[in-house]
Every structure is written in structure tokens, then in C-alpha cells.
Amino acid sequence: MIRHVRRALCACAITAAALAAPAVAQADVLNDWNVLAQNHAITLRPTAHGQTRGIAMVQGAVYDAVNAIDRGHQPYLLNVQALGVQPWASADAAIATAAHHVLVELVAPAQVAGLDAAYKTTLDGVPDGLVEQDGVRAGEAAAAAMLAARGNDGYFDPFDFSLVIGPDPGDWRPLTPTALDPDASVGDARPFLIESPSQFRSKGPNALTSKKYAKDFDEVKSLGALNSTTRNADQTAGAIFWQFAPAVLYNRLTRELSVARQLDVVDEARLLAMVNLAAADGAISCWNDKWYWSFWRPRAAIQEAATDGNPDTVADPTWEPLFHPSTPTTPALGTPPFPDHPSGHGCVSGSVLHTLREFFGKDKIGFDMHSGRFPVGDPREARHFDSFSDALQEVVDARVWGGIHFRTADVQGAVIGRKVARYVRKHHFNRVR
Numbered sequence: 001m002i003r004h005v006r007r008a009l010c011a012c013a014i015t016a017a018a019l020a021a022p023a024v025a026q027a028d029v030l031n032d033w034n035v036l037a038q039n040h041a042i043t044l045r046p047t048a049h050g051q052t053r054g055i056a057m058v059q060g061a062v063y064d065a066v067n068a069i070d071r072g073h074q075p076y077l078l079n080v081q082a083l084g085v086q087p088w089a090s091a092d093a094a095i096a097t098a099a100h101h102v103l104v105e106l107v108a109p110a111q112v113a114g115l116d117a118a119y120k121t122t123l124d125g126v127p128d129g130l131v132e133q134d135g136v137r138a139g140e141a142a143a144a145a146m147l148a149a150r151g152n153d154g155y156f157d158p159f160d161f162s163l164v165i166g167p168d169p170g171d172w173r174p175l176t177p178t179a180l181d182p183d184a185s186v187g188d189a190r191p192f193l194i195e196s197p198s199q200f201r202s203k204g205p206n207a208l209t210s211k212k213y214a215k216d217f218d219e220v221k222s223l224g225a226l227n228s229t230t231r232n233a234d235q236t237a238g239a240i241f242w243q244f245a246p247a248v249l250y251n252r253l254t255r256e257l258s259v260a261r262q263l264d265v266v267d268e269a270r271l272l273a274m275v276n277l278a279a280a281d282g283a284i285s286c287w288n289d290k291w292y293w294s295f296w297r298p299r300a301a302i303q304e305a306a307t308d309g310n311p312d313t314v315a316d317p318t319w320e321p322l323f324h325p326s327t328p329t330t331p332a333l334g335t336p337p338f339p340d341h342p343s344g345h346g347c348v349s350g351s352v353l354h355t356l357r358e359f360f361g362k363d364k365i366g367f368d369m370h371s372g373r374f375p376v377g378d379p380r381e382a383r384h385f386d387s388f389s390d391a392l393q394e395v396v397d398a399r400v401w402g403g404i405h406f407r408t409a410d411v412q413g414a415v416i417g418r419k420v421a422r423y424v425r426k427h428h429f430n431r432v433r
Helices: 027-044 047-068 090-105 110-122 131-152 186-189 211-223 233-242 246-260 263-295 300-304 344-360 388-401 406-427
Strands: 367-371 380-387
Touching: 027 047, 027 090, 027 110, 027 211, 027 246, 047 090, 047 131, 047 246, 047 263, 047 344, 090 110, 090 131, 110 211, 131 380, 186 263, 211 300, 211 388, 211 406, 233 300, 233 388, 246 263, 246 344, 246 367, 263 344, 263 406, 344 388, 344 406, 380 388
Parallel strands: none
Antiparallel strands: 367 380
């Protein structure tokens, strides 16, 4: 098998080395198209969790295209036997074709020319003839199947906010009447891999009058305050670190782990598909659960605590979270325009990190995470973790430190993510004997 060669990835140019054997793709092609998909995905939708659909479509199609040649695992959408792609077909051509053909249907018209140029560059590195033609055919079939499967999937349907906004204690209400979630319909979208958006319904938020609610309330009121005296500098940095697009955080991590663990192209294509489709289903599950519970954020809860009926909570009408526009970071921070419970980052991070744990078969793998919240070279730009569970625990903690979630919302979001990942591992991408 061709193994990965560590090198810097370019976000805007595709390079293809000559093929040592026609049927084997260079890792650079797979990774470069993943970078292109990642960078285009974050422009497709206005919020981080809405971006998961686009890159899931790309990586799902890339997986099907590569697997149509290798045929080692369950296909996602393709009937690989009926397609009949030869095992010597160019996986480079298959990868680029699948990714390109999906992306050009998703991006703004002004971005198509750049994708066309990248596609031509990749194909220029593939020998002409049947090797290239069969690879292109695999990519075309995979892209067409994905685009057909996701047509009218409910991701962009109108959403009636009057059904979820309420004035009573515990009811979610936007920070301002015009601050409404542009990706609200994510929760009603058709999942990629799981059976239904409500398949993994959470236990729900704590009752307002309960001791557990008061405990969560006091924790976020103290640690998550804009001018907290109990949150330390590393916790502040950690909270801001994680407030970044999951598509960027986790696709970079997946590429770097694939290099470090010496995955071949077939296995990395499968891992990228598993990570991104699980993340998309984690987001769908999460938003469905958010609108089901429609629970208020800590900001409203703390400012209006005099109305919650709990004698152990004390209101502070001036309380603001760390995630406030006055906190110095770009883009500006703020209370997200959707309900507290469960945590979206918890759901998506739980889906991804448990998928990585399932794929590699162990939790204790050391790695660095990188966030665009801090400039390269800033010591806060990278954070090291000794295991996937350590990273997920920090995600849970970070949402409290940021003042935007009760801990119960974070924990239950991570549980939803774990259930999505385990369902994916059990029912999809299994080896074909």
C-alpha cells in the first residue's frame, strides 16, 4: 500500500504526483480535496453546525468512489457490483471527480472556476486512457448518487419559530427578536446514516426547581461570567479555542491522525466519510432535540432567576457570559441563536471523537488540536490531548466556561454523539467478506 508522506497541505491548489501503480491514489490528492471541501463547506451555511451537510456529502461521495474500486467495505449509496469499475481504475481520478462534482452543485457560482482548475490539475496527473476513464466514471456515479439522495432532504425547509419561542421561565427566547437560527431546519432534515432525527432523544434539561438545576446554574453563573473571578486564564483560552467551526477542527485532526497512524488511502477515505457523516447526523439529532426541549440559555436563566421558582438560584439582571461581543476575539463572540439543550458542540464532538475511538480501537491516542480563534504561533492556538475522551471532556467544560450552556446540556449532547457514532460503527462501513 502507498503510505502517507507528511507535508504541508495547501488549501487552494491540488497537486498530483505520478502514479506508481494506476489503481492506487496518492494520499495528497485525497487530503487536498478534503481541504478544499472543508474550506468551501464553511462558506456554504451561516452557522458552524449547518456546514456539516456539505462536507458530509463530499466525503460520503469520495468514499463511495474509492470503495467502488477497492470493494473492501459496504458501500454507502452505490451498487458497486452493477457499476463494475475495474480494480485498476485511478482512485485519484475517482476522488477528484466525486469531490468536484458535489462541490460545484453546492458552492456559489463565483467559486466554480477555482474548483474546475483544481479538478483539471488533478486529472493532468493521471495517465490518459481507461485507467483515468474508469476512475472518473466511479467519481461521477458516486457524486450523482449523493446529489440525488440529498435532494429535498429538508435541510433548507422553512421553520416556524413561533412554535419554540416562549415567555415563561425555562422557555427559550432569542437574545434579540431578530436573532433567529438560520439553520433551524437542520433538526428536521433526513439523516445520512441513522434512522431518524429523533432516534436518540436526550433525557432533557433538569427541572427548574431541582437541586441539579441549581447546581448547574451556580456553576455557569460563576465560571461562565464575562468578568468571572473563578475562571482561570487557561479555561478562558479553552472556551474561546473551541468556539470554532467543527468542520475545520475535526477534518484537520482526521488528516493528521491518518498520517500519524499511516493509513492507506482506502482507509483514510473511509475514516473521513465516517467522521463527517457521523458529525452531520450528530448535528441533525442535536437540533431535533433542541427544538423538542426548547430550553433557555444561561443568560436568560440567570437574569430572570427570580421567576424560576427555585429558592436556591439568585438572579443577576446584569449578568453576561464570557461569550459576549466585548471579549476580544475575531469573529465576535455571543450567545448562539438557538436553545441551550443539548449542546451542539457536544453532539458533533461526541459523534466525531467517538467515531475516531471506534475506528482506531482505543481511546488513548495523543494528538494536537488547532483552532483558528488564535493566530498561528500564539501558544493558545494548539491544545494537546492524550486521548479522545480528554478532548471531549474539555468540550463539555468549555461550553460552561464560555457561559453559553448548562453542564447537563453539554453532557447529554456528548451522549447523543456517542450513540450516533456507535450506531454508525455497527451498521455502516463494515468490511465485506
